[in-house]
Amino acid sequence: MVIRWRHVVGVLVACILGAFLVTWSGLISIKASTGHWRITDIVLHWVMRSSVRSAAIGTKVPAFTKGMLPMAAGHFEAGCAVCHGSPAMPRPDSVAKMLPPPPDLKDKIVTWSDAELFLIVQHGVRYTGMPAWPVADREDEAWAMVAFLRRYPELDGDQYRALTGFTAIASQGMDRLIATCNGCHAPDRLRPESLIPRLAGQSSTYLEQALIAYANETRRSGVMAVAIEKLTEAELKDLAHHFAGEGADPMPLLAGDLFERGQTLALKGDPSRGVPACLSCHDKAEANPSYPRLSGQPAAYLANQLRLFVEKKRGGGPFKEVMTRAAAKLEANDISALAAYFSARDIADQNAPN
Numbered sequence: 001m002v003i004r005w006r007h008v009v010g011v012l013v014a015c016i017l018g019a020f021l022v023t024w025s026g027l028i029s030i031k032a033s034t035g036h037w038r039i040t041d042i043v044l045h046w047v048m049r050s051s052v053r054s055a056a057i058g059t060k061v062p063a064f065t066k067g068m069l070p071m072a073a074g075h076f077e078a079g080c081a082v083c084h085g086s087p088a089m090p091r092p093d094s095v096a097k098m099l100p101p102p103p104d105l106k107d108k109i110v111t112w113s114d115a116e117l118f119l120i121v122q123h124g125v126r127y128t129g130m131p132a133w134p135v136a137d138r139e140d141e142a143w144a145m146v147a148f149l150r151r152y153p154e155l156d157g158d159q160y161r162a163l164t165g166f167t168a169i170a171s172q173g174m175d176r177l178i179a180t181c182n183g184c185h186a187p188d189r190l191r192p193e194s195l196i197p198r199l200a201g202q203s204s205t206y207l208e209q210a211l212i213a214y215a216n217e218t219r220r221s222g223v224m225a226v227a228i229e230k231l232t233e234a235e236l237k238d239l240a241h242h243f244a245g246e247g248a249d250p251m252p253l254l255a256g257d258l259f260e261r262g263q264t265l266a267l268k269g270d271p272s273r274g275v276p277a278c279l280s281c282h283d284k285a286e287a288n289p290s291y292p293r294l295s296g297q298p299a300a301y302l303a304n305q306l307r308l309f310v311e312k313k314r315g316g317g318p319f320k321e322v323m324t325r326a327a328a329k330l331e332a333n334d335i336s337a338l339a340a341y342f343s344a345r346d347i348a349d350q351n352a353p354n
């Protein structure tokens with residue numbers, strides 16, 4: 001028999017009409033309670049795997065550092081464990097009824113490459129409850145999460161709790177909030193390679209402006225967005241007051257020659273390249289309270305914030321443009337030198353001539 005075009009078109013039209021009728025009849029269930037047929041489940045996961053695999057091609061994987069882990073682990077506890085469970089807590093029953101249910105990630109992570117995990121964490125998975133990263137315009141936070149996920153399958157409950165910094169908190173009210181913040185910000189857990197800032201030593205004005213900036217998204221961080229999402233403005237102010245003030249010790253010095261270079265730049269700037277003297281604004285005895293103190297901050301945190309300023313992604317409080325301009329001409333080696341200098345700078349240097 002010769003197949004003619006009108007037969008092909010006829011069959012196609014019949015298929016489309018058939019599909020339309022089945023859909024219209026209401027026979028296809030969208031009830032989540034009955035689950036997917038096995039075949040639907042296989043097809044959907046095949047689509048997900050293929051889509052993620054193709055999108056991951058060409059994605060450049062950055063170097064993972066130890067400093068990424070505490071921040072990502074703390075965020076996992078605050079923003080992922082509610083659905084996926086953790087080594088310290090089984091998946092809640094309520095989410096097991098989601099369709100598809102969020103899987104226990106222990107066995108899943110090994111089946112994805114770093115680039116694929118990044119895409120899932122940054123963009124989420126459509127048609128499932130898997131959300132995208134809370135802020136879209138920076139990638140470093142999702143990469144830190146990938147670094148943590150790589151470690152995740154080996155962690156037992158105690159190792160997980162140690163890394164996340166979360167302990168069972170018996171207190172209530174403000175004390176409870178402070179304990180949650182300290183899960184990440186506790187000064188004794190911070191190292192030069194940490195991406196988490198030290199709050200002690202800042203003015204309450206700066207801390208309050210930073211928290212308000214996170215709340216109204218003029219400073220964008222998925223980690224901080226989740227950490228403060230349920231808090232009122234009054235609570236943010238109280239927290240800023242609590243964390244301000246205390247002194248901050250310098251961090252151990254990472255590399256000596258970088259310190260010297262950073263010190264020269266911080267004191268004098270480099271007028272030939274349009275780099276201002278950082279110490280003309282920062283860490284002065286009579287500094288503007290909206291200008292943060294840099295001395296004693298983890299070097300990795302300082303470097304990451306400077307990179308964000310250079311890329312015009314940092315945002316901040318009412319004076320953020322001042323700093324965006326100050327950072328505009330910084331190059332990668334300036335950033336590592338300045339970060340090393342300020343991290344190890346003793347606050348006793350505060351009154352050094354400048």
Ligand code: HEC
Nearest residue numbers: 079080083100101102103108120121125128129130131145
């Ligand atoms: C609201 C619930 C929810 C939250 C919160 C959530 N997820 Fe998911 N996640 C899901 C669901 C649902 C899937 C899809 C499961 C599937 O494909 O069958 C998923 C899938 C994943 C996968 C792919 C697993 C696989 O192989 O199927 C990874 C990895 C993942 N999530 C990591 C995370 C991380 C990291 C976070 C926190 C930043 C997070 N998820 C937050 C619900 C959630």
Ligand code: HEC
Nearest residue numbers: 071074075180181184195196197207210211221223227239
């Ligand atoms: C899961 C870890 C985590 C938790 C919990 C957390 N933070 Fe943060 N915090 C961070 C990270 C990471 C940053 C840097 C984010 C960025 O790149 O802007 C940050 C930044 C900040 C800043 C800006 C500091 C500066 O020098 O600019 C303030 C203020 C702050 N956090 C306060 C709090 C308070 C108050 C709480 C408790 C309600 C809290 N944080 C809970 C990880 C955390």
Ligand code: HEC
Nearest residue numbers: 276277278281291292302305316317319320322323326338
């Ligand atoms: C003209 C004043 C000025 C100069 C000069 C200046 N800064 Fe800043 N800097 C600011 C202000 C204001 C902010 C606060 C921005 C905000 O609202 O978050 C800031 C923020 C920062 C932060 C973020 C700190 C944190 O806790 O998140 C870093 C890091 C920083 N500056 C480093 C430098 C370095 C390094 C230099 C020298 C190259 C420099 N600054 C020069 C005004 C200045």
